[in-house]
Amino acid sequence: MSEEMYKEMAQSIIDGDSDKSVELAQKAIEIQMHPLDAITKGFVVGVNYIGDQFGKGEAFLPELVMAGEAMKAAVATLDPELRKLGEAREIMGRVVLATVEGDIHEIGKTLVGTMLSASGFEVYDIGVDAPADKIIGKAIEVDANIIGMSALLTTTMVRQREVIDELEKEGLRGKFKVIVGGAPITREWYEKIKADGYSEDAIGAVKLAKELVGKE
Amino acid sequence: MQPKLSLLNDELIKRIVEEAYQLLLKPGVKVQNAEARQLLAEAGASVDEETMVVRIPEQIVRKALETAPRQFNLYDYEGNPKVQYGGDAVQFDPGSSGISVLIPETLEHKTAETEDLIRIIKVAESLPQYDAQSTAVVCHDVPKELHDLYRLYLVMLYSKKPIVTGAFTNTTVHQMIDMLAIFAGGHDKLREKPRAVFDVCPSPPLIWSNFGAGNLMTLARAGVPAEIVSMPLAGAAAPVTLLGAVTQHAAECLSGIAIHQLAHAGSPIVWGGAPSTFDMRKGGTPFGSVETGMIDSSYAQVGKYLGLPTHAYLGATESKVLDMQAGLESGLGAMVGALSGINMISGSGMLDSLLCQSPEKLVIDAEGIAMAQRMLQGMKIHTETLATGFYEGVNFKGGDFLKQKITMQLFQKEQHMPGNVIDRDSMRGWKASGSMDTFTRARIRVTEILASYKRPELDPDKEAKLRAFVLDLAKQAGLEHLPNIEDFQPA
Numbered sequence: 009m010s011e012e013m014y015k016e017m018a019q020s021i022i023d024g025d026s027d028k029s030v031e032l033a034q035k036a037i038e039i040q041m042h043p044l045d046a047i048t049k050g051f052v053v054g055v056n057y058i059g060d061q062f063g064k065g066e067a068f069l070p071e072l073v074m075a076g077e078a079m080k081a082a083v084a085t086l087d088p089e090l091r092k093l094g095e096a097r098e099i100m101g102r103v104v105l106a107t108v109e110g111d112i113h114e115i116g117k118t119l120v121g122t123m124l125s126a127s128g129f130e131v132y133d134i135g136v137d138a139p140a141d142k143i144i145g146k147a148i149e150v151d152a153n154i155i156g157m158s159a160l161l162t163t164t165m166v167r168q169r170e171v172i173d174e175l176e177k178e179g180l181r182g183k184f185k186v187i188v189g190g191a192p193i194t195r196e197w198y199e200k201i202k203a204d205g206y207s208e209d210a211i212g213a214v215k216l217a218k219e220l221v222g223k224e
Numbered sequence: 225m226q227p228k229l230s231l232l233n234d235e236l237i238k239r240i241v242e243e244a245y246q247l248l249l250k251p252g253v254k255v256q257n258a259e260a261r262q263l264l265a266e267a268g269a270s271v272d273e274e275t276m277v278v279r280i281p282e283q284i285v286r287k288a289l290e291t292a293p294r295q296f297n298l299y300d301y302e303g304n305p306k307v308q309y310g311g312d313a314v315q316f317d318p319g320s321s322g323i324s325v326l327i328p329e330t331l332e333h334k335t336a337e338t339e340d341l342i343r344i345i346k347v348a349e350s351l352p353q354y355d356a357q358s359t360a361v362v363c364h365d366v367p368k369e370l371h372d373l374y375r376l377y378l379v380m381l382y383s384k385k386p387i388v389t390g391a392f393t394n395t396t397v398h399q400m401i402d403m404l405a406i407f408a409g410g411h412d413k414l415r416e417k418p419r420a421v422f423d424v425c426p427s428p429p430l431i432w433s434n435f436g437a438g439n440l441m442t443l444a445r446a447g448v449p450a451e452i453v454s455m456p457l458a459g460a461a462a463p464v465t466l467l468g469a470v471t472q473h474a475a476e477c478l479s480g481i482a483i484h485q486l487a488h489a490g491s492p493i494v495w496g497g498a499p500s501t502f503d504m505r506k507g508g509t510p511f512g513s514v515e516t517g518m519i520d521s522s523y524a525q526v527g528k529y530l531g532l533p534t535h536a537y538l539g540a541t542e543s544k545v546l547d548m549q550a551g552l553e554s555g556l557g558a559m560v561g562a563l564s565g566i567n568m569i570s571g572s573g574m575l576d577s578l579l580c581q582s583p584e585k586l587v588i589d590a591e592g593i594a595m596a597q598r599m600l601q602g603m604k605i606h607t608e609t610l611a612t613g614f615y616e617g618v619n620f621k622g623g624d625f626l627k628q629k630i631t632m633q634l635f636q637k638e639q640h641m642p643g644n645v646i647d648r649d650s651m652r653g654w655k656a657s658g659s660m661d662t663f664t665r666a667r668i669r670v671t672e673i674l675a676s677y678k679r680p681e682l683d684p685d686k687e688a689k690l691r692a693f694v695l696d697l698a699k700q701a702g703l704e705h706l707p708n709i710e711d712f713q714p715a
Contacts (some may be wrong), residue, residue, distance in 0.1 A: 071632060074632050077627055112622075114622055115622045115623040119623065191650065
């Protein structure tokens with residue numbers, strides 16, 4: 009019975025069907041399935057599958073995003089139940105995401121956020137055109153593990169270095185892992201600015217984040 | 225709404241047809257086949273037996289146009305209609321009768337042999353963009369007497385698709401029809417569901433050779449479709465003006481249709497061609513020139529005006545290697561042909577002005593064809609409102625539309641997803657996968673296709689009959705054995 013339902017849950021994510029994933033989450037609550045089982049044995053399997061397919065070029069961005077949205081909706085439905093049980097889904101880590109100051113391009117960053125939350129991270133997305141102090145302030149406030157910064161332009165990617173320099177100056181660099189992304193970002197760049205990693209796409213970002221919090 | 229390219233208005237089309245009729249009277253058409261001259265004479269044309277020049281009055285042609293079918297189908301091995309001639313259907317097949325193939329490792333243009341044609345057939349069979357096979361290269365490892373029919377033989381063994389072919393003599397056209405009849409289950413069934421169309425070429429200017437006219441009559445009587453491939457060479461074998469070339473094309477086709485329909489009224493025939501401009505620097509025939517495309521598009525308009533199915537040679541290039549010139553000439557040609565609503569567009573895979581075939585080019589050209597086919601689908605209205613319905617919940621954030629269910633539902637209907645031959649990766653991703661250019665990616669694709677290709681299952685009796693038929697002809701030509709064919713199991 010549960011096996012069948014786990015499969016349906018995974019499928020609802022693969023189909024990017026938020027209505028169905030919420031319905032299945034409610035049904036899980038009714039039949040007193042443990043919410044953590046519903047997430048890890050059911051819904052997450054779907055997210056991982058669609059992520060793999062995307063990596064192979066066999067799924068496309070809308071499918072990836074819809075899967076992330078369906079996952080978010082399912083988890084939100086299960087969350088109150090988890091709290092009642094006095095438990096919480098194991099949080100992989102807390103991530104503050106931002107597009108750096110002077111840059112307003114955020115499609116990639118938003119995707120990273122969707123995939124990170126679908127994979128069990130707590131994501132604080134502070135949007136675009138975010139100055140260093142705002143990013144660092146938020147990271148301190150939520151006790152983040154990771155700061156993720158995006159930039160689309162070669163003229164704004166230098167702001168990524170400013171944030172890292174600022175962290176150094178305030179003696180906070182050791183407290184946060186810093187990851188960077190965006191069209192112009194290369195391995196050379198992230199090494200040069202002494203970030204902790206970079207990724208080309210949202211799936212790679214999830215993998216990187218998991219590695220950095222020791223969960224891979 | 226299928227988008228369309230129109231280079232001519234109705235008034236100009238009428239002038240072209242009018243002048244073409246005048247050409248049929250003066251200077252007339254040189255018909256080098258006695259039987260064809262006799263048919264025309266009996267119908268009321270004036271014939272000068274000494275010069276072989278026939279003056280064909282308009283009413284003979286008008287009658288032929290009335291009996292020529294407006295549309296017909298080609299069928300696959302199983303007898304399913306797969307190619308539609310007529311209307312604005314657009315289909316593609318590889319270019320025919322090359323003499324060499326591009327060897328990707330050395331870039332040599334090697335004289336084509338059996339194994340090369342088999343490779344080309346396998347690639348064309350596996351790519352859905354090719355609606356029909358062609359007898360793409362002549363195999364030089366068999367005697368000349370077999371050159372045309374041996375190509376058809378290999379296509380019949382390795383493909384189930386409809387076939388664009390052609391005979392090189394008045395004898396072999398009968399033999400090739402017999403070969404097709406073996407698979408069709410008799411000549412009557414072949415007439416009912418023809419699998420192949422035969423290209424037949426007039427010789428510019430305004431000449432029907434003994435062989436060309438002979439082929440037209442044989443095909444008409446067999447009920448096997450004929451495709452007139454008129455080749456006005458603008459500036460050398462036709463007037464230098466594009467409209468002059470289009471008019472000569474019309475006159476050559478109209479006289480061909482008259483001969484064809486006089487031999488057997490109602491048999492299917494195609495208004496086709498392989499014209500080009502004449503290059504005044506090198507003396508060549510540039511099939512990738514923009515004016516070639518303009519002549520093709522225009523004569524297709526004339527053919528449609530007369531209610532006939534259409535064909536053209538486009539999507540080929542003068543380039544000798546798979547470089548940017550090859551890409552841009554082939555892609556533009558395919559697009560012009562598609563937008564002109566031409567029923568069968570031949571030429572893919574061809575380099576060096578139709579002399580050299582390349583499986584790698586077939587793979588790249590298939591991507592251009594897919595783009596042209598997408599263009600033909602035009603702008604589609606998928607939703608009740610064009611845009612306003614999309615904005616609910618949109619928060620002035622880039623990426624909002626990615627989260628809409630309708631995006632997932634419609635993106636594959638709006639966007640054509642190219643194959644891996646087309647690079648859309650980031651610089652980093654491109655480097656990570658080997659920094660490959662189009663040619664290199666195409667070579668990989670060809671290797672994959674050849675590895676996964678399986679020869680179609682054919683009726684063993686029919687296959688044995690076909691093999692015996694061709695072997696017999698080979699022996700008459702002094703060849704004891706046909707070249708060895710890999711993975712071929714004689715019954």
